[in-house]
Structures are given as C-alpha cells and as structure tokens.
Amino acid sequence: MDIKRRNFLKVAGISTLAGLGGTAVVDRLVAGAGVAEAAAGGGHGAQQASAGAVRYGMVIDVKKFYDDPGLGDKAIKACHQFHNVPQFPDKRDEIKWIWMTHFENAFPEAPNHYQDEANQKKQLPILCNHCDNPPCVRACPTKATFRYEDGIIGMDYHRCIGCRFCMAACPYGSRSFNWREPRPFIVDINQDYPARTRGVVEKCNFCVELVQIGKLPACVEAVADSKALVFGNLNDPNSEIRQILKEKYTRLRNPSLGTLPSVFYIV
Amino acid sequence: MFEKALKGNNYYWMWLAFLGFFIAVAAVCYLRQYFFGLGLTGMTRDVSWGIYISQFTFLVGVAAGGVMLVLPYYIHNFKAFGRITILGEFLAIAALLMCMMFIMADLGQPLRGLNVLLYPSPQSMLFWDMCVLWGYLLLNVLCGWVILTAERKQVAPPKWIYFFVYLSIPFAFSIHTVTAMLYCGLPGRHFWLTAIVAPRFLASAFAAGPALIVVIALILKRVAHFDAGKQAIDKMVTIISYAAIANMFFVGLEFFVGFYSDIPGHKHTLEYLFFGLEHHGHVYNNLVPYMWGFVVLFFVGIALINYPRTRRDNDLWLGIGCASIFLAFWLDKGIGFVLGGFVPTPTHEIVEYYPTINEIFITIGVWATGFFILTILYKIAIGVEHEVEA
Ligand code: SF4
Ligand code: SF4
Ligand code: SF4
Numbered sequence: 001m002d003i004k005r006r007n008f009l010k011v012a013g014i015s016t017l018a019g020l021g022g023t024a025v026v027d028r029l030v031a032g033a034g035v036a037e038a039a040a041g042g043g044h045g046a047q048q049a050s051a052g053a054v055r056y057g058m059v060i061d062v063k064k065f066y067d068d069p070g071l072g073d074k075a076i077k078a079c080h081q082f083h084n085v086p087q088f089p090d091k092r093d094e095i096k097w098i099w100m101t102h103f104e105n106a107f108p109e110a111p112n113h114y115q116d117e118a119n120q121k122k123q124l125p126i127l128c129n130h131c132d133n134p135p136c137v138r139a140c141p142t143k144a145t146f147r148y149e150d151g152i153i154g155m156d157y158h159r160c161i162g163c164r165f166c167m168a169a170c171p172y173g174s175r176s177f178n179w180r181e182p183r184p185f186i187v188d189i190n191q192d193y194p195a196r197t198r199g200v201v202e203k204c205n206f207c208v209e210l211v212q213i214g215k216l217p218a219c220v221e222a223v224a225d226s227k228a229l230v231f232g233n234l235n236d237p238n239s240e241i242r243q244i245l246k247e248k249y250t251r252l253r254n255p256s257l258g259t260l261p262s263v264f265y266i267v
Numbered sequence: 268m269f270e271k272a273l274k275g276n277n278y279y280w281m282w283l284a285f286l287g288f289f290i291a292v293a294a295v296c297y298l299r300q301y302f303f304g305l306g307l308t309g310m311t312r313d314v315s316w317g318i319y320i321s322q323f324t325f326l327v328g329v330a331a332g333g334v335m336l337v338l339p340y341y342i343h344n345f346k347a348f349g350r351i352t353i354l355g356e357f358l359a360i361a362a363l364l365m366c367m368m369f370i371m372a373d374l375g376q377p378l379r380g381l382n383v384l385l386y387p388s389p390q391s392m393l394f395w396d397m398c399v400l401w402g403y404l405l406l407n408v409l410c411g412w413v414i415l416t417a418e419r420k421q422v423a424p425p426k427w428i429y430f431f432v433y434l435s436i437p438f439a440f441s442i443h444t445v446t447a448m449l450y451c452g453l454p455g456r457h458f459w460l461t462a463i464v465a466p467r468f469l470a471s472a473f474a475a476g477p478a479l480i481v482v483i484a485l486i487l488k489r490v491a492h493f494d495a496g497k498q499a500i501d502k503m504v505t506i507i508s509y510a511a512i513a514n515m516f517f518v519g520l521e522f523f524v525g526f527y528s529d530i531p532g533h534k535h536t537l538e539y540l541f542f543g544l545e546h547h548g549h550v551y552n553n554l555v556p557y558m559w560g561f562v563v564l565f566f567v568g569i570a571l572i573n574y575p576r577t578r579r580d581n582d583l584w585l586g587i588g589c590a591s592i593f594l595a596f597w598l599d600k601g602i603g604f605v606l607g608g609f610v611p612t613p614t615h616e617i618v619e620y621y622p623t624i625n626e627i628f629i630t631i632g633v634w635a636t637g638f639f640i641l642t643i644l645y646k647i648a649i650g651v652e653h654e655v656e657a
Contacts, residue, residue: 092311101614108615126614135454141393142382161382162305162375165393167315171455173613177315177375180306198304199375254613257454 055151057234057262064228066122072100078222084195086185095176097204098127128174128204129261139169152206160200175203271650272643286635293632296625308626313618314609319373323366325601327446330362332476334439347498356411357644363404365637392448399441406435419651443468458536458608467517473510475596477503478589485586493649504572540607551617557598564595
C-alpha cells in the first residue's frame with residue numbers, strides 16, 4: 001500500500017520537474033559538481049552530493065530572523081498548524097518540526113563568547129536538514145525513514161516501529177517522538193494532513209506533499225514577503241536558491257560530520 | 268525433562284512466587300504503558316533511550332559472557348568446566364530473552380515489530396543485531412538441550428552438535444560487537460563515537476557474565492547440592508579479573524583521549540558522568556554517584572577476588588567480590604554508558620533523565636522474568652546432574 005503511494009509521489013515529483021521546463025534536463029548534466037562544492041561548505045572529506053536532477057534545499061537568512069522576532073513565530077505556526085503538530089503542556093512530551101534557538105545551540109562548533117547580551121538572546125530557526133547523507137535513514141531498521149529521489153527525507157508513520165534509533169542517529173536533534181496520543185493536543189486540526197498516532201517518530205518533511213505538486217513549503221510561504229526563507233532546487237544552477245548560495249556566505253550545521261545538510265544559513 | 272522443574276522444596280517455590288509477584292506487577296505496569304504510550308516513562312525527545320535500552324545493552328553482555336565457559340571447555344579442552352558450561356549456555360538463553368523483552372518494552376509500536384523482518388534493512392545495525400541475537404539464542408537452546416539430553420541418557424552428544432557449539436563462539440562475540448555498533452557508528456554522539464566501544468563491551472561482558480555465574484554457582488552449592496568444583500571457580504575468577512581490568516584500562520584510555528586532547532565533545536559526557544557538567548550556571552550531575560559507585564565497587568570486587576584469603580578460603584567473600592564486579596559493570600554499562608551518551612544534546616542543551624516508577628517496575632519485572640526462566644532452566648540442568656550421579 002505505502003509502496004504504491006511512494007511510487008506515486010516519485011512520479012508526482014518527476015512530473016513536477018517536467019513542469020519546470022526543458023532546461024532542467026540539460027542542467028542536470030552540469031549540476032552535480034557545483035553542488036558538491038556548495039554543500040561541503042568548503043570542508044574537506046565531504047562526499048559528492050547527489051547528482052539527481054532535483055535536490056531540494058533551503059536558505060535561511062539569519063539576520064532577518066534576528067531583526068524581526070515575529071518572523072520565526074509565523075513560520076513555526078504555519079508549519080505546526082498545517083502538519084497537525086500537537087502542543088503538549090508538558091515539555092517532556094514536546095514535538096517540534098521547526099523551532100527557534102540560539103546561535104550557539106544551532107552551531108555548537110562555532111561558539112562566539114564575545115557577543116553582547118542583546119545578540120545572545122536573538123534566535124534563529126532550525127529544522128531537519130534533509131541531509132544528503134542522512135544518518136537517520138541509515139539507522140532505520142524498517143525504512144520508515146527514507147529518502148525521496150528529490151533529496152527530501154520522508155517518514156512513513158505507518159511503518160515506523162518506534163525504536164527511536166533514528167533519534168539517536170540524527171546529529172541535529174531534528175526528530176521528535178509521540179510519547180503519548182497526540183490527537184487531543186492538536187489545537188486546530190487540518191483535515192488535509194494526517195495526524196500521527198502515539199509511538200511513532202516525526203519531523204519536518206520539507207512539506208513534501210506541497211513541494212511535489214509545485215507549491216512552496218508552508219513555513220517559506222508564511223514568511224514569503226521577507227524572503228527570510230528561500231526554498232528551491234539545489235541542483236538547478238539557475239534557481240533562486242543557487243543564486244543566493246553563489247553570492248552569500250553561508251554555513252551548514254556541523255559540517256564536519258559529512259551529513260551534507262540541504263539547509264544553509266546566511267550568517 | 269520439564270518435569271524436573273515441577274518438583275522442588277519450599278524455598279524453590281517461594282523464590283518462584285517472589286519473582287512471580289514482580290512479574291505480575293510489571294505486567295500491569297506494561298499494560299498501562301501499552302495503552303498510554305511511552306509517555307509513562309521518563310524519556311524525552313532529548314534522552315530518547317532510557318533504562319530499557321541500557322538494560323538491553325548490559326544483558327547482551329551477560330549473554331555473551333557465557334562464552335567464557337564454552338570456549339575454554341570446547342576449544343582448550345579445559346575439563347573442569349564440564350559441569351558448568353551448561354550454566355553458561357542457559358544463562359545466555361535467559362539473558363537473551365530479557366534482551367528481547369526490553370526491546371519490546373521500548374518499542375513505540377510493539378505490534379509492528381515484525382516490520383524489521385518484512386522490510387529488511389541491512390544498512391541498519393539494528394537489523395543485524397536482531398539477526399545475531401536470534402541466532403545466538405537458537406544456538407544456545409539447541410546446544411544446551413541436545414547436550415543435556417545426551418548427558419541424561421549417559422551417552423556422548425551427537426557429533427553434529429559440535430558444529431553448532433563452535434559456531435556459537437563467534438556468535439557470542441558478534442552479539443556484543445554488533446550491539447556496540449548500534450552506538451559507535453552514530454555521527455555526532457561523541458561519547459559513543461569511539462572504536463573502543465566494542466572491545467570495552469566485550470571486556471566488561473566477559474567479567475560480568477562469569478561473575479554472575481560464580482555467584483549463582485556459590486548459591487547453588489548451598490541450596491541445590493551442586494558443586495561446580497574449586498578448580499572451575501578458580502579459573503573463572505582469573506578470567507573475571509583479567510576481563511575486569513581490561514575494561515577499566517579501556518575506560519582509562521577514554522579519559523586520556525578526552526582530557527589530554529581537551530576536545531570539548533570528547534570530554535563533556537565524561538565530565539557529566541563523573542564530575543557533573545556545568546552549563547549556564549547549573550551543574551548537572553544526576554549520574555555521578557552511580558559512576559563513582561562503579562569505580563568503588565570495581566576496586567572492592569577486584570580486591571576480594573584476588574586477595575588469597577578471600578578468594579580461596581571463604582565462599583562468602585568470593586561471592587561478594589563477584590557480585591561487586593557484576594554490579595559495578597551494571598552501573599557502568601547498564602546505566603552510565605547509554606544514558607550518558609545523550610548528554611549534551613546535539614543542540615548543546617542538557618536534559619537529565621529520571622526513570623518513572625512505572626518504568627522501574629517494568630524493568631524489575633523483566634529482570635524477574637529472566638531469573639524465573641533461569642531458575643527453571645537451572646533446576647532442570649541440576650536435576651539431570653543429580654539423576655546421573657544417583
Ligand atoms: S537532520 Fe537529522 S533527521 Fe534530518 S535528514 Fe539529517 S539526520 Fe535525518
Ligand atoms: S523510530 Fe521509526 S523511523 Fe526511527 S528508526 Fe525506528 S522505525 Fe525508523
Ligand atoms: S519545510 Fe514544511 S515541514 Fe519543514 S519546517 Fe517548513 S513547513 Fe514545516
């Protein structure tokens with residue numbers, strides 16, 4: 001049953017690509033090498049990034065989130081509302097797909113001890129990095145965490161056995177577990193997206209269901225005016241995201257681990 | 268042969284009833300957890316494995332430890348172990364069953380457990396762990412049973428069984444190696460990301476497993492007129508000593524690498540476990556007493572099992588020594604290793620884990636179930652021994 005669905009999604013992904021125009025096919029031939037460089041963040045020893053026609057990625061403009069603290073809330077709200085992410089009163093049950101944190105938490109390898117207090121308080125969003133070399137996929141014993149052809153790391157909530165090996169494996173703390181029945185804690189249920197059951201893992205899925213029909217992720221859409229989040233195809237050298245990556249200095253989270261994140265931060 | 272488990276004195280039945288009580292309590296607790304979810308435990312998204320998985324990890328070691336009897340007997344023809352290899356094999360069975368129960372208790376969706384077989388994923392170490400654990404379990408059931416049956420009939424065991432006996436030796440090593448690989452292959456968990464995890468696991472397993480067997484053998488001597496023999500015990504104590512010292516050596520190496528290189532990621536967990544980790548003005552140290560308990564118990568144990576007067580002249584001191592070693596390594600691996608690995612979190616926060624009462628009772632219940640099974644298996648084995656002697 002879910003295999004069918006997954007194949008359908010693949011097909012949907014490919015047709016989206018076809019919809020993007022003929023140039024994509026040509027670009028695919030030249031894309032691989034360039035992205036590998038960008039993805040490695042200048043680090044040594046990182047593997048070649050995936051050379052498929054599509055690899056979705058995101059650029060996060062940290063300064064915009066620093067300047068407008070309301071932006072983060074907007075993005076989080078959009079995501080959690082759309083995906084029926086429950087709000088538990090007890091922090092120990094917490095589930096989050098995207099959240100705000102301090103620079104030192106997002107980039108523990110790059111601490112700055114000389115910041116003034118005002119700057120230390122500022123926050124930036126973190127979410128699943130949709131790693132090109134994802135440890136969570138490697139660890140999963142049932143393939144309930146898997147990689148779509150377009151680089152999105154998805155979850156099959158009906159297959160997940162709740163072993164939480166993927167949570168131990170993710171070096172970014174991107175994953176949450178349904179410690180208890182989530183449904184009663186969904187504030188405003190969205191009928192278009194499934195709610196989960198207790199005992200399974202979940203995380204940001206790059207809005208695969210929207211992206212593969214040609215729409216933008218909910219969080220990106222929510223802050224679209226500010227351009228604080230930009231989403232696009234990393235393997236298309238003409239995409240907006242590639243233009244930004246060409247011009248701006250960006251950072252990856254924990255690049256030394258070789259996970260090749262697809263989420264870039266303009267710092 | 269099962270009829271042997273049905274005849275016993277009052278103490279035997281009282282012991283089983285005692286275990287049965289905890290099993291019943293745990294069953295109720297598990298039902299609560301089953302219907303509510305793992306939210307009834309102390310685990311969080313930051314410390315996502317708790318005492319279930321840490322007990323599992325420790326018990327894989329206990330199961331593997333049995334090989335320290337099988338190997339000298341079958342490979343080196345060390346005759347003195349003849350009477351007690353069966354204790355090692357049956358201990359492995361009970362320990363592995365406890366492992367499986369702990370895994371099931373830890374799954375968020377236990378009914379989907381078979382998905383591991385339906386969608387085999389060889390890139391996942393958990394898949395391989397399942398394969399070797401089941402393999403080792405079946406091998407021990409097979410070998411234990413065939414050899415015991417042969418002994419009862421007072422004939423030599425069939426030749427073909429030796430193939431499986433020999434096969435069980437690499438399997439014993441593999442179960443603990445693959446269990447180590449669950450941890451040591453994860454990027455970003457610095458405390459676990461070290462090649463010494465597997466050797467360290469094996470060393471502590473080869474101390475803890477035999478230590479438990481010595482304790483049990485000393486008890487059986489009193490309550491079941493089963494004498495393992497001085498030579499066998501003495502040899503096991505030697506094995507325990509070397510293995511325990513090897514484990515401490517490996518722990519020491521971890522300290523050297525962490526503190527001499529002074530790389531924060533390599534130090535943090537050790538600091539958290541042994542000294543408390545300071546973070547934003549708060550010192551997190553809830554595991555510190557356990558870790559020092561581990562160190563102290565190791566020294567107490569190693570002294571008692573090596574000082575000639577306590578080692579040879581007094582079963583009580585020897586038993587306490589072995590129990591100390593067992594407890595020490597339980598604290599090390601059954602508490603510190605797994606729980607410590609989650610501190611600090613990948614986003615450099617510190618979340619401490621405290622098991623809940625429900626979780627603790629389930630844990631006790633699984634141990635009780637294991638000892639229940641072990642008691643019955645040993646009763647059968649010793650019943651056969653006595654029958655042969657009579
Ligand atoms: S950030 Fe974590 S969950 Fe997301 S793909 Fe990478 S390893 Fe997997
Ligand atoms: S919790 Fe679910 S997704 Fe994560 S590793 Fe286990 S089966 Fe896979
Ligand atoms: S990409 Fe989609 S799933 Fe991921 S954080 Fe944004 S809205 Fe949520």
